[in-house]
Amino acid sequence: MTSKKETPWVSVAIDGPSGAGKSTLARAAAEKLxxxxxxxxxxxxxxxxxxxxxxADPKDEAAAEKLLPEIRVAMEYxxxxxxxxxxxxxxVTDLIRTQEVSxxxxxxxxxxxxxxxxxxMQREMAETRSVIMDGRDIGTVVLPKADVKxxxxxxxxxxxxxxxxxxxxxxxxxxxxEILQETVRRDADDANRAVAPLRPAAxxxxxxxxxxxxxxxxERIIEIIRERIGL
Ligand code: DC
Numbered sequence: 229m230t231s232k233k234e235t236p237w238v239s240v241a242i243d244g245p246s247g248a249g250k251s252t253l254a255r256a257a258a259e260k261l262x263x264x265x266x267x268x269x270x271x272x273x274x275x276x277x278x279x280x281x282x283x284a285d286p287k288d289e290a291a292a293e294k295l296l297p298e299i300r301v302a303m304e305y306x307x308x309x310x311x312x313x314x315x316x317x318x319x320v321t322d323l324i325r326t327q328e329v330s331x332x333x334x335x336x337x338x339x340x341x342x343x344x345x346x347x348x349m350q351r352e353m354a355e356t357r358s359v360i361m362d363g364r365d366i367g368t369v370v371l372p373k374a375d376v377k378x379x380x381x382x383x384x385x386x387x388x389x390x391x392x393x394x395x396x397x398x399x400x401x402x403x404x405x406e407i408l409q410e411t412v413r414r415d416a417d418d419a420n421r422a423v424a425p426l427r428p429a430a431x432x433x434x435x436x437x438x439x440x441x442x443x444x445x446x447e448r449i450i451e452i453i454r455e456r457i458g459l
Contacts (some may be wrong), residue, residue, distance in 0.1 A: 234417040235355070237355070237356070237357055237358045237359070238263065238375050238376075238457055239354045239358070239359055239361065239371050239373075239374040239375055239376075240257075240327045240359065240360040240361070240374060240375065240376040240377075240378070240453055241361055241362075241363075241364060241366035241367035241370070241371050241374040241376070241377045241379070241381075241429070241432075242264070242360060242361070242362040242363075242366065242373030242377075242378045242449075242453065243252045243294060243362070243364055243365065243366050243367050243368070243377070243378070243379055243426065243428065243429070243432070244362075244364075244378075244379055244426075245327070245378035245381060245384075245387065245411075245415045245418065245419075245421055245426060246330075246387070246411065246414055246415070246418075246439060247382070247387030247388065247390055247391050247411055248380045248381050248382045248387060249390070249437055249442070249445060250378065250380050251267055251269070251362055252442070253380065253437075253442070253445055253446055253449055254267075254360045254361075254362040255267075256442075256446050256447050257360055257446060257450055257453065258359075259309070259359040260446075260450060261342075261358075261360070261450070261453065263308075263357075263358040263359055263360050264305070264353070264357050264359045264360075264361050265309075265311065265359070265360050265362075265429075266303070266350070266353045266354075266359050266360070266361040266362070267311055267362060267363075267410050268346075268350055268352045268361060268362065268363035268366065268370070268440075269333070269362070269363060269364075270303075270311060270313050270321075270324060271301055271303070271313070271349070271350065272333040272334075272336065272337040272346070273313070273324035273325075273329050273330070273333040274299075274301050274313045274315050274320055274324055274340075274398070275295075275296075275299060275301065275336050275337075275345075275346070276324070276329050276330075276332035276334075276335070276336050276337075277320055277323060277329050277332070278298075278299050278315060279291075279292060279294060279295060279332055280328065280329065280332050280335075282295060285442075286335035287334045287335050287338075289339045289340075289341065290402070291378070292336050292339050292341065292342055293339065293341040293427070294339060295344070296317075296342070296345050297430050299315070299316065299345075300314075300315070300316050301313070301314070301315060301346070301349065302314040302317075303319050303337050303349070303353070317326075318332075324330065327410070328456065330414070331410075331414070332388060332418050333412060334414050334418060335365075335417070337418075337421075338417065338421040338422075339405070339423070340423045343365075343369075343423055343424055347369075347386060349354070349372065350363075350370045351368075351371070354371055354374075361374075361407075364418055364424065364425075364426040365424035365425075365426070367379070367428070367429035367431075368424065368427065368429045369424045372429070375456060375457050376410055376433075376452065376453050376456040376457060377428075377429045377431055377432035377433065378432060378433050378434075378435055378449060378452055378453075379428035379429070379432040379433070379434045379435070380449075381434065381437070382436060382437045382438045383391050383438045384408065384411050384412050384415065385408065385436045386437075386440040387411055388404060388407045388408040388411045389404070391407050391411065392407050422425050433456075435448055435449065435452070
């Protein structure tokens with residue numbers, strides 16, 4: 229049970245490396261608990277897409293920072309509850325899901341100016357409703373006072389295998405070794421960056437889903453949330 233809070237809203241932070249199942253699990257948990265699901269990776273992906281379109285080197289902090297005044301990122305919720313991303317008014321929800329955008333997003337997300345630019349909108353999302361927010365630094369930076377913090381992880385092999393299966397299912401298969409290498413590389417980039425690196429908050433509950441299937445992982449997440457907020 230948590231101590232008395234200033235707002236009636238509950239916030240749940242779910243952080244962890246790519247492919248740990250954060251987004252699917254967070255979305256399902258939010259639906260079960262009737263919270264809003266906020267995918268913060270989509271915000272970085274939107275900035276990544278803009279950098280890509282402008283041909284800017286995403287690793288160059290000054291170049292990325294120069295683009296920021298040109299970017300308006302907005303998040304909307306469709307009637308079915310799905311989050312849509314708008315880039316300067318254009319719906320880019322589907323365009324930000326490519327591997328190229330993943331790598332660019334990871335690069336632009338390393339810059340302090342980019343993170344500061346996106347911080348306010350993320351915090352505001354949790355001010356007027358109950359949310360489950362997933363990302364890399366939600367429990368440590370964005371919502372340090374979140375009621376529940378979960379660090380969701382799984383071995384790199386397990387995460388690469390899930391991605392391999394997903395790509396097969398989508399009809400766009402790829403070599404397992406290549407996926408594993410990309411997974412390890414993106415983890416290292418996210419964990420080793422100087423600003424808001426990926427790491428569990430001191431008060432986070434770590435959940436390793438390597439040996440768990442989707443239903444088991446979801447059950448554990450709901451349990452952790454219910455225990456913490458005393459539902
Ligand atoms: O969760 P995702 O794969 O959609 O995120 C894309 C990239 O954005 C990821 O490589 C790291 C970055 N990211 C971040 O730095 N902080 C967040 N809160 C969310 C994502």
